Amino acid sequence: MVSFRTAYLAHVGDTATAGDSVATLRAIVAAHNRSIPFENLDPLTGVPVADLSVESLTDKLVHRRRGGYCYEHNGLLGYVLEDMGFSVQRLAGRVVWMREGHSDEPPPQTHQVLAVTLPDGTGPYLVDVGFGGQTLTSPIRLQSGAEQQTRHEPYRLLDHSEGYLLQALIRGEWQPLYTLSLEPRPRIDLEVGSWYVSTHPASGFVVGLSAALVTDGERWNLRGRNLAVHRPGGTTRTHFDTADEVLEVLSQRFGIDLSDLGDRAALRARVDEVLDR
Template structure:
């Protein structure tokens, strides 16, 4: 089975694969609901440095793991390019829930995607965790754009752009970015930094997220929030074993290979309330 066929099977997608806007929307939706955002490798002390096609497909597709932005958008970028879309990889600085006045590091990857026969690029981002884009949006400024979930908009910000989401009638800033393509070496440096820096949120706490057609599933430590249709259900797990069960049963993460290398339960237990 080729990488592409294995990926389509991984996201349970059997629809058209021609490079159209409908295909782009369908692939993003299928990816969102099948491959979870998760930071288990950094949490377990395993750096995420190799962003090659082979490494990313092995982890997210063959081993049925999830990943964060460099991995999620890494795989999506390779798939879209193979299907005939134009793909540029962009760098961003996360400002979501960041209350510091200091400039955040450039540690996010998103995609600028062009569709044959369709004017202008689209912003695609399947790797922003709990508030990831659930649909492609046009890469244009000041237009409020619907997605399968909340409205989003892109605004000018300094010498670049700012992505915002409308959550419960209020606009929230997610990340700044530019349309200048980000080279592989910069993405590798960014991924190494967020997966090894002692104060990185990916090193000091557990996060997982999954996006379905009608809900956002967000896990932080022992706390699971399920956001749907203006309502939120909250579940607080008692033990690390309960969290591991949720990662496996609710998020579909195969923990087998991790368990062969580290004591996953012990590490999760240490960050239940982080």
């Protein structure tokens, strides 16, 4: 039987990767970015995401050729890196990206990332392949202060009362993405968080459609009927008129196997309901 690690590496197109160096870590993050889309079609269609076992995540993201959100992306990558000899801790964060005008109350701690240390003790590195269109495209040192370049824009970590605040340099301005606690989280805590964001009636993953994919030179972000493709030279925006057009781009450009989601007419009807949310 093919191991989950072998199946994963074949899926992301990085079967030649070997060793446990920082170069290997960078290569796997890049391959993951290019190959597995961010998407919330399960919560959108009433399917909770509660099982974060290696078997469940490998089945969905590899064998069934679907995408997922942070708990699934970073969950699966964490299992793979551990199997390769890296030391991995699961951490949790609060998303503050694009929260202008929201309540002063802190957002829930419902984002999962990885702290990865090489076998020789180098690190730890912050690894996050599950933050949608603005996700990290390279591992960065888990330390505050210095600007750190990724394959795309620079990022930095600042000291924060909970641990760190991650920022990205976007259009010349440092934008806050999420705060990060340094306390490792057991799987049961992560599964509770995943169940919450995949079932709560006010969750953005339940009431709206989003998908993202990061190539070496582009960031593809879909929200409802609106697609933005960000490149170093600017942004191209496309407005889709129908749910069928949205489903076509999800299948053809994001590489999502929509047959895995059951009845096409029911899926089309559900997507049509949320095109403007």
